[in-house]
Amino acid sequence: MVLTRKVRLSPKGEIEIMIEAESISPDTFAGKSEMEIGRLAVWQGPREAQLLEFFEIDVTEEETGDGVSAVDILIDGDASRVKRIGQRMTSGRIEILGSAGMHLGSEMAGGEIRVRGNAGPWAGMNMTGGLLEVGGDAGDHAGSAYRGSWRGMTGGKILIHGNARSQLGGGMAGGEIVVGGSVENFCGIRQNGGLIVVGKDAVRGVGAEMVGGSIVVLGRIHQFTPGFGAAGSEVDPTIGDRKIEGRFAKFTGDYAISKSPKGVLYAREAMI
């Protein structure tokens, strides 16, 4: 018999200044009562506040026959003005019925986050493990390295069903990012490992300065990055343990930054 703690956070109303709520994490909630969770600190601008100012909190426990004991967090409304949800989490689950603010699951190492709406910028920044799934769109820098650094995501998986914006997977060294929709600029900039799949189009700068890893773009690339060289074509390429269907033109790069780069970019032949 194991115990699953279910923590339901119901937004009390509109949040004026965005709050920094890295305390919303299964790791932090584990073993805490409703009152203790409510008293967890969040910053609102220069003011230190408590979680209970912004959310109704309801904790229930459920016994299940197997698995490991875990903490499930449900935010049953909009959290687009709540930043850092699930930051550095290592286990458990977070589900958000609305949208989430900046830094959702940044530096997360394990567990799962599912947001039905959109995620703000920096979702999954420097992620090392776990699953981050976004039902809607993601902002800039999803799965990217922190500003100033090119040591980014090393593991885990990010699924974005809608579109992502710029610098998706910047400095990525491992793991996987799959975007159902389109991306804007510099997707996979400075990538040196891992896989990025873009379901629709990319604006420009795909794989700029990449030296390793793979990027697959199924739609159109509006402005192709100049430092790539053609390397033949492939049908249904297998990248890691994932097979991608279709006829692809294969490119290697970015020769603008390295003499022997190991970055691979697949573009659908039908789109060229």
Place this chain on the structure above:
Amino acid sequence: MPTMVIKNGHVFDPLNEIDGEVMDVFIKDGKVVEDLTRADLARAKAIDARGKTVMPGGVDSHAHVAGAKVNAGRLMRPEDHIGSVRQRTEITHSGSGYTVPTVYKQGYDYSAMGYTTVFEAAMPPLEARHTHEEMRSTPMLDMGAYLVLGNNWFLMRYLHEGEVEKAAAYVAWMMKAHKAYGIKCVNPAGVENWGWGRNVHSLDEPNIHFEVTAREVIHGLAEVNERLGMPISLHLHANNLGHPGNAEITKESLEVPSDVVPSQKMGVEWAETKLDPHRAQSVYLAHAQFNAFGGTSWRDFESGAAGLARYVNKADHVVIDNGAVPFGPATCMTGDGPSIHDLYVLAGIGGQKWSNTDVELECGSGVIPFTYLKGNPISAVQWAIGLEMLLLVEDPWKTIMTTDHPNGGVFTKYPQVIAWLMSRRARDATAAECHKWGYDRSSLGGVEREMTLFEIAILTRANTARTIGMAYRKGHLGEGADGDVAVYDIDPENFNPADSDEVIRAFSRADLTIKDGMVVARQGEVVAIPEGRRYYCKPEVDEGLAKDMMADVREWFKYYTIGFANYPVPDKYLRKPEAIVVNGAEGGW
């Protein structure tokens, strides 16, 4: 001003030849005194230092802590700040940054380690305002800055033409104009060439347009320095920095001013010391580690420290600071633009961020993030060289411990460097974790020497103060010295220097840091925020000579992008200035 007595500590005060003796230290109105009257004792704050180590407040003679290149390092490295954050307290500001902290954090971090005095080692004249602005905002510390003059157009012209007197008049004016403390010389003649994409690689290679050689610049500036009688000697960053085999040119460079006689003509009152508090050197070599490379390429790269140390052992006109490499993140920043470019090229795949600046008629600068890894062969050898330079030079009064912060590593790693200096076992343990080149390509593995607390006090306060001309008030606990004291939680009678964790713990957080007789940090926590003094020199020269020199300056000033009236740093940039009159008593010459 506070009065206190620090009782029964083991005192290490090398300038007064006190080596761990149990005694009381008395401070009256912020200054060290021999004794206190009964009345003074009654009102004095008493501190029990029984079973603890008492040293003069730490003095750092070479760090990069204020000014344009330091701030460039901050701006280009947000990733250096995200993981290194200091919360504000009731009395302190918040701060962030690991290799290039904000000015507040810098002040607090130094103070936590028992340091009270820090000198910025490279202030470009045109950036003097910026440097003073940052120093003005730095809490806790007494400070000053060395003026970068090794590639200055006016000086290169004078020195090439043999006009040493006019050069001295110019330096005197520049010290006053920019509120600067000493002369820094960075890659002499080479940085000017860098403006044309080139460098110089020997002492006798004339540079572009000025046709002056590094030898002429080094000798000329050393001569100017002693003619004026400056507190600190020439602080030299030698040519070919960071190149395999540069130990040779370093020796040759140090030999250049060997005929220049040190002479401090300072209008100050000297606190009492048993040893001569005047400096003995006419050249102070900066970050010897970066200039003690052997081999001919990165393939046969090895330490050149043994040869350089042999030279220093024979030369009595030389003091060095080591610029240790304690491993980990660093931000290399120097007035030597071409050396940073070389590092940028060397750093493997291009595209690493890098900043380069040309400072008009004066100098240049480069900044690049860098990480020293134990597994990297070059880093391992650099680690060894940094320690060799201190351990192979026999006379500790010729050496100073630094990391050339933040070039070799951050100043908060000083305690780690102390641990290596004090224990062979600590060095062996690190060598075992390092790339084998660390011991294979240096002599460090054969060095038995282990420094004592007395020697550590020489390398971190006594000799630092003496070398830069601050021993008239800093670096010792003689009568009349500033009441700057560090109390460390080390009982010399019950202390195992091989226990590195313990050494690092004790030196990272001074039990008490006392400045001007006031406790400012307790176990690393800042408890008071004193406003630091800003030292600069006011050299006096013959008026006629100064007039001739100014005519030359005005002639070439048209090449600057700023107006003449805006060039000097106004007094209001210094909140607590301490001008040192130099060359005053003797008058002109």
